[in-house]
Amino acid sequence: xxxxxxxxxxxxxxxxxxxxCAPSAEGGAGASGSPSAERAGDKGAAAASGGTIGASGxxxxxxxxxxxxxxxxxxxxxxxxxxxxxxxxxxxxxxxGFADAFLRQGPVTTACEIDAKPAGKIxxxxxxTGKPGDADTRTVLRQFVAAEDNTSKVKYRSFRTATGVxxxxxxxxxxxxxxxxxKKESALAVSTPDGPVVLHLGGLDTEEHTAMLPxxxxxxxxLRIR
Numbered sequence: 265x266x267x268x269x270x271x272x273x274x275x276x277x278x279x280x281x282x283x284x285c286a287p288s289a290e291g292g293a294g295a296s297g298s299p300s301a302e303r304a305g306d307k308g309a310a311a312a313s314g315g316t317i318g319a320s321g322x323x324x325x326x327x328x329x330x331x332x333x334x335x336x337x338x339x340x341x342x343x344x345x346x347x348x349x350x351x352x353x354x355x356x357x358x359x360x361g362f363a364d365a366f367l368r369q370g371p372v373t374t375a376c377e378i379d380a381k382p383a384g385k386i387x388x389x390x391x392x393t394g395k396p397g398d399a400d401t402r403t404v405l406r407q408f409v410a411a412e413d414n415t416s417k418v419k420y421r422s423f424r425t426a427t428g429v430x431x432x433x434x435x436x437x438x439x440x441x442x443x444x445x446x447k448k449e450s451a452l453a454v455s456t457p458d459g460p461v462v463l464h465l466g467g468l469d470t471e472e473h474t475a476m477l478p479x480x481x482x483x484x485x486x487l488r489i490r
Contacts (some may be wrong), residue, residue, distance in 0.1 A: 265473075268343070271476045274428070297329065298481060299347070301451060308477060308481060309477065309478055309481070310479075310481040310482040310485050311333035311334065311478035311479045311481070311482045312333065312334045312482075313331040313332070313333070313334065313482060313486070314331070314333055314334035314335055314336060315331065315332060316328065316329055316330065316331050316332070316377075316486070317330065317332055317338050317376065318330060318488075318490060319490065320490065323337075323338035323339060323340060323376075324338050324340040324375065324376030324378075324391065325340065326375060326391060326393065326461065326490070327370045327393060327456035327457070327458040327461055327487050327489070327490055328377060328391075328454065328456060328461050328487055328488060328489055328490060329462075329486075329487075329490055330482075330483040330484075330486045330487045330488065331375065331482050331483065331486040332378050332389070332479070332482070332483065333346060333478065333479035333482055334369075334383070335383030335384070336379060336380055336382065336383050336389070336479060337378065337379045337382050337384050338376060338377070338378045339376070339377050339378075339379070339383075339408050340375070340376055340380075341367070341375060341376060341377055343367040343368065343373035343374045343375065345371065345487065346367055346390070347367055347368070347373075366465050369408055369411045369412065369480075370404070370407035370408040370410065370411035371395075371397075371399065371404055371407050371408070371411075371460070372386060372390055372392035372393055372394040372408060372460060372462050373393065373394070373462075374390060374391075375391050375392060376390065376391035377390050378390070378463075378479075380469065380476055380479065382448055383479075385467075385472055385475055386438070386467065386468040386472050387465070387466050387467035387468060387472050387473065387476050388465075388466060389464070389465050389476070389479060389480060389483060390463070390464045390466075391461065391462070391463055391464075391465075392408070392461070392462040392464065393458070393459060393460070393461050393462075394459045394460040394461075394462075395458045395459045396457070396458065397459070398400040398450075399460070400455070401431050401455050401460060402420065402432045402453075402455040402463065404453050404460040405420065405433075405434055405452070405453040405462065406420075406430050406461050408464075409434055409436060409451070410455070412438060413437040413441070413442060414434045414438060414440070415437065415438055415439075416436065416437045417436055417437045417448075417488055418434060418435075418436040418441065419434065419435050419453050420432060420433070420434050421434075422453070422482070425484060425485055425486075425487055426454045426485060427485075427486065427487060427488050429454055429455035429488065429489060430485075431452050431453055431455075432452065432453050433449070433450070433451070433452040433453075433484075434451050434452070435448065435449070435450050436449055437447070437449075438466075445487075446470075447467065447468075447469045447470045447473060448467075448470045448473045448474070449464070449465065449467070449468075449473065450464070450465045450468050450473070450477070450480055451463060451464040451465070452484060454487065454489070456489050456490070463480070463483055463487075464470055465477070465479075466478040
């Protein structure tokens with residue numbers, strides 16, 4: 265992985281295109297009141313598998329394991345190391361602020377980035393992890409969404425996969441102030457003995473997000489707690 269400065273510059277440039285994940289004041293508008301349960305996979309077909317990540321020795325070592333779509337490329341991220349390195353730099357206040365904005369969202373930090381570009385799409389499936397605590401998955405997911413600026417039409421629901429994993433899922437619109445455009449995003453959260461895990465799917469726009477949903481569905485359907 266490159267330096268924090270280089271990564272932050274790359275992320276800032278990418279954020280201008282993708283809309284990014286930036287912290288904000290508490291609360292996204294329009295959160296639904298009562299959850300509805302669904303079996304994972306009801307939303308559409310899953311992508312073909314290109315391998316499994318999460319286990320020791322894989323591209324990303326995580327508290328969970330799941331299949332990634334064929335052609336997508338996973339890269340592990342040591343957020344704590346990146347944040348620590350940023351704080352020690354000569355311009356630590358600036359670099360550290362950018363690093364914190366893009367490596368931490370609500371109660372979780374980035375642990376893995378799965379890039380869709382090698383498969384011909386523009387976007388990422390990112391994995392965020394948190395520390396063990398008393399917060400339930402719905403609370404963690406609400407805090408995650410609340411930390412992303414300009415969200416609306418937020419809809420939560422419970423799910424249970426064929427592998428026996430239960431969690432909470434959310435769909436919402438993110439509006440970029442820079443681009444003045446809205447796009448759909450999806451995320452899910454599960455609890456593990458090592459802390460909460462959030463999987464988030466963004467995308468360049470709603471069309472790209474929709475095209476990448478089969479990869480998100482594959483991850484959800486094959487999700488296992490390690």
